Amino acid sequence: MAIARTGSNLSQIAALLGVSSATVSNALSGKGRVSAELTEKIRATAADLGYTPSLTGRALRTGRTGVLGLVLPDIANPLFPQIAQAIEYAASNAGYGVLIADSRGSVALQTDAINRLIERDVDGIIIVPRLGTRIADIDCPVAVIDSPSTPGNTVSADHWQGGQAVVEHLVSLGHRKFLLIGNNPASNVQNDRIGGMKSCVPEDGHADVLWIERHEQSHGKGSLLGLQKKVEAGFTAFVAISDLHALRALTELQRAGVAVPEDVSVTGFDDLVWSSVITPGLTTVRMNTAEIADVAIAALVRVIEADAGSAIPAGPVVAAKRSSVPMQLVVRQTSGPPPKAQIA
Amino acid sequence: MAIARTGSNLSQIAALLGVSSATVSNALSGKGRVSAELTEKIRATAADLGYTPSLTGRALRTGRTGVLGLVLPDIANPLFPQIAQAIEYAASNAGYGVLIADSRGSVALQTDAINRLIERDVDGIIIVPRLGTRIADIDCPVAVIDSPSTPGNTVSADHWQGGQAVVEHLVSLGHRKFLLIGNNPASNVQNDRIGGMKSCVPEDGHADVLWIERHEQSHGKGSLLGLQKKVEAGFTAFVAISDLHALRALTELQRAGVAVPEDVSVTGFDDLVWSSVITPGLTTVRMNTAEIADVAIAALVRVIEADAGSAIPAGPVVAAKRSSVPMQLVVRQTSGPPPKAQIA
DNA sequence: CAGGGTTGATTAATCGATTAATCAACCCTG
DNA sequence: CAGGGTTGATTAATCGATTAATCAACCCTG
Numbered sequence: 001m002a003i004a005r006t007g008s009n010l011s012q013i014a015a016l017l018g019v020s021s022a023t024v025s026n027a028l029s030g031k032g033r034v035s036a037e038l039t040e041k042i043r044a045t046a047a048d049l050g051y052t053p054s055l056t057g058r059a060l061r062t063g064r065t066g067v068l069g070l071v072l073p074d075i076a077n078p079l080f081p082q083i084a085q086a087i088e089y090a091a092s093n094a095g096y097g098v099l100i101a102d103s104r105g106s107v108a109l110q111t112d113a114i115n116r117l118i119e120r121d122v123d124g125i126i127i128v129p130r131l132g133t134r135i136a137d138i139d140c141p142v143a144v145i146d147s148p149s150t151p152g153n154t155v156s157a158d159h160w161q162g163g164q165a166v167v168e169h170l171v172s173l174g175h176r177k178f179l180l181i182g183n184n185p186a187s188n189v190q191n192d193r194i195g196g197m198k199s200c201v202p203e204d205g206h207a208d209v210l211w212i213e214r215h216e217q218s219h220g221k222g223s224l225l226g227l228q229k230k231v232e233a234g235f236t237a238f239v240a241i242s243d244l245h246a247l248r249a250l251t252e253l254q255r256a257g258v259a260v261p262e263d264v265s266v267t268g269f270d271d272l273v274w275s276s277v278i279t280p281g282l283t284t285v286r287m288n289t290a291e292i293a294d295v296a297i298a299a300l301v302r303v304i305e306a307d308a309g310s311a312i313p314a315g316p317v318v319a320a321k322r323s324s325v326p327m328q329l330v331v332r333q334t335s336g337p338p339p340k341a342q343i344a
Numbered sequence: 345m346a347i348a349r350t351g352s353n354l355s356q357i358a359a360l361l362g363v364s365s366a367t368v369s370n371a372l373s374g375k376g377r378v379s380a381e382l383t384e385k386i387r388a389t390a391a392d393l394g395y396t397p398s399l400t401g402r403a404l405r406t407g408r409t410g411v412l413g414l415v416l417p418d419i420a421n422p423l424f425p426q427i428a429q430a431i432e433y434a435a436s437n438a439g440y441g442v443l444i445a446d447s448r449g450s451v452a453l454q455t456d457a458i459n460r461l462i463e464r465d466v467d468g469i470i471i472v473p474r475l476g477t478r479i480a481d482i483d484c485p486v487a488v489i490d491s492p493s494t495p496g497n498t499v500s501a502d503h504w505q506g507g508q509a510v511v512e513h514l515v516s517l518g519h520r521k522f523l524l525i526g527n528n529p530a531s532n533v534q535n536d537r538i539g540g541m542k543s544c545v546p547e548d549g550h551a552d553v554l555w556i557e558r559h560e561q562s563h564g565k566g567s568l569l570g571l572q573k574k575v576e577a578g579f580t581a582f583v584a585i586s587d588l589h590a591l592r593a594l595t596e597l598q599r600a601g602v603a604v605p606e607d608v609s610v611t612g613f614d615d616l617v618w619s620s621v622i623t624p625g626l627t628t629v630r631m632n633t634a635e636i637a638d639v640a641i642a643a644l645v646r647v648i649e650a651d652a653g654s655a656i657p658a659g660p661v662v663a664a665k666r667s668s669v670p671m672q673l674v675v676r677q678t679s680g681p682p683p684k685a686q687i688a
Numbered sequence: 689c690a691g692g693g694t695t696g697a698t699t700a701a702t703c704g705a706t707t708a709a710t711c712a713a714c715c716c717t718g
Numbered sequence: 719c720a721g722g723g724t725t726g727a728t729t730a731a732t733c734g735a736t737t738a739a740t741c742a743a744c745c746c747t748g
Binding site for chain 1: 401421595616618625
């Protein structure tokens with residue numbers, strides 16, 4: 001014997017009013033033909049009973065569960081909560097629930113995570129892919145949030161433009177010698193940011209790139225980045241592709257007695273939670289997660305709800321109307337003019 | 345016409361072998377009586393067809409969806425991803441999916457979030473409650489992860505013991521004058537941590553508490569905490585209830601020219617991602633999120649799967665076998681002996 | 689060898705909602 | 719007033735899996 005749900009169901013309403021459950025379904029969904037009078041009565045009793053439709057029953061019949069899957073990369077990325085929140089909010093507004101699946105930093109587990117979601121019959125999947133992963137063939141609509149230069153990207157922040165914005169800001173303050181700090185050159189996101197930064201270095205300026213993962217391979221994990229020597233070599237702007245690395249740079253410089261922003265400027269990316277409370281407050285670039293989530297969900301929902309007609313979607317990865325959303329520069333206290341001596 | 349699922353179903357296997365779908369169901373689930381020979385044949389064809397049971401069909405029949413809801417407080421808490429990851433992992437191992445719902449920092453939205461989950465027929469809910477929220481009556485089993493001193497708490501880290509561990513460490517280094525840094529005294533978690541810290545201050549020592557939210561009400565959001573004056577007043581240990589506040593303290597002190605750990609020690613809580621990469625590395629206390637998640641999920645699953653017998657559970661909030669899980673001290677570079685002059 | 693017990697299967701109902709097909713009643717119109 | 723059209727409802731099938739009830743075949747045992 002199946003276990004009865006706590007709430008009421010269509011047949012209960014139908015029995016109470018002496019009509020068929022089909023009529024109740026039609027009345028509540030506005031489909032079919034039901035007299036205005038009866039519709040009103042059905043609405044009223046449904047409200048009285050606190051009726052909520054069984055999404056399971058509906059899912060079985062319609063083949064749509066109303067649930068989206070969200071696949072996230074390595075949890076270490078502190079931007080994750082913001083993205084997850086934005087996706088959940090946008091999905092919820094569109095009438096969808098969000099199942100999470102964690103790829104725990106490994107490509108194999110990412111595939112497992114996707115398969116778990118598909119087994120649960122999600123209507124679509126949003127993937128924030130792990131570094132350089134290609135999305136394998138997936139049997140449902142997929143939205144990819146990575147970077148505009150990634151093939152198959154659905155929507156993402158305009159990381160290149162974000163990189164431009166922060167370097168333009170520093171150039172206008174008078175900086176000419178930049179140390180760009182990245183982590184892993186295999187990341188499309190990081191490459192876009194670095195690329196945008198480089199594109200704005202003026203002809204009389206200079207930019208070096210420090211890749212942290214490479215540096216740590218030779219110097220050991222968590223080792224100093226040797227920034228003090230860079231300061232001595234005349235670098236005045238330390239431009240990181242993440243607040244995490246900016247923070248690392250900032251504390252290393254402070255510890256070495258280099259004053260920020262008086263001696264050098266430090267900037268980050270992503271506006272993570274701590275950026276506003278540290279001293280000095282971190283100048284950074286913020287992505288519009290709400291907008292990105294809205295676009296991704298809208299694109300996904302459009303394909304899902306059109307799917308009734310065309311059985312086979314063209315490709316699994318959906319396209320959005322806008323594929324990139326501008327980033328916004330947030331100026332706080334870690335960026336300022338370089339010391340007088342440095343200005344040529 | 346309902347939309348057919350992409351995969352195969354029980355009746356397809358049944359038709360292929362010329363048996364009834366009931367037999368296929370029995371064979372695959374190991375229930376009922378099916379000959380060993382036939383069971384083997386059914387298993388083989390199921391594997392051939394790549395059969396995965398429709399969880400929707402099963403859910404409708406059994407009344408259990410195999411999905412848990414996870415309600416998270418304000419996303420600003422950077423510990424969230426670790427908890428979410430641990431919960432998802434534990435749930436997945438127990439055969440459950442995890443739907444997320446964000447309470448976005450408001451009690452009203454927390455209730456909305458819970459209702460959305462219930463509408464989706466989750467089998468149980470895990471709540472990491474917002475500051476001082478009481479869990480309203482909920483129509484399904486609930487596990488609460490807050491603090492051992494919270495009434496109705498299911499399981500959590502032993503925040504009191506964590507507070508003890510960090511102050512014991514500092515006392516053994518020679519510290520006697522402590523500034524304990526909290527945010528909001530209405531939080532059970534924060535109160536437990538502060539309480540544990542205080543309980544380990546020796547008789548010849550002293551501890552003051554700085555509540556940041558109160559401080560900001562009079563001094564403005566993001567204002568300096570006035571720690572330099574505290575250093576001048578002889579405080580040598582700054583013990584925060586979160587790495588976020590420890591980071592704030594650390595940068596403020598470094599900026600003011602106070603050397604950490606030579607002049608003063610700074611410690612945090614939660615071992616957030618950046619704690620290991622900043623310079624100097626932050627001494628902190630880590631919670632065993634995996635263990636907490638395992639206990640919470642186990643308690644929830646126990647009630648859910650016993651529910652078949654007893655229709656009405658005693659109360660919605662489930663109890664666990666262990667209600668508190670010890671925290672672990674992680675010693676890095678921000679803690680050291682106080683300057684010689686300060687040792688009496 | 690009659691009749692109780694076991695084995696290994698099938699039948700049919702069920703969970704809840706949706707929807708194509710059908711039907712009764714009524715309204716018109718030529 | 720016969721017959722086509724519309725209105726407002728119902729009937730019945732369906733999505734996929736589960737499971738209580740039933741049944742046929744066979745095996746024993748007294």
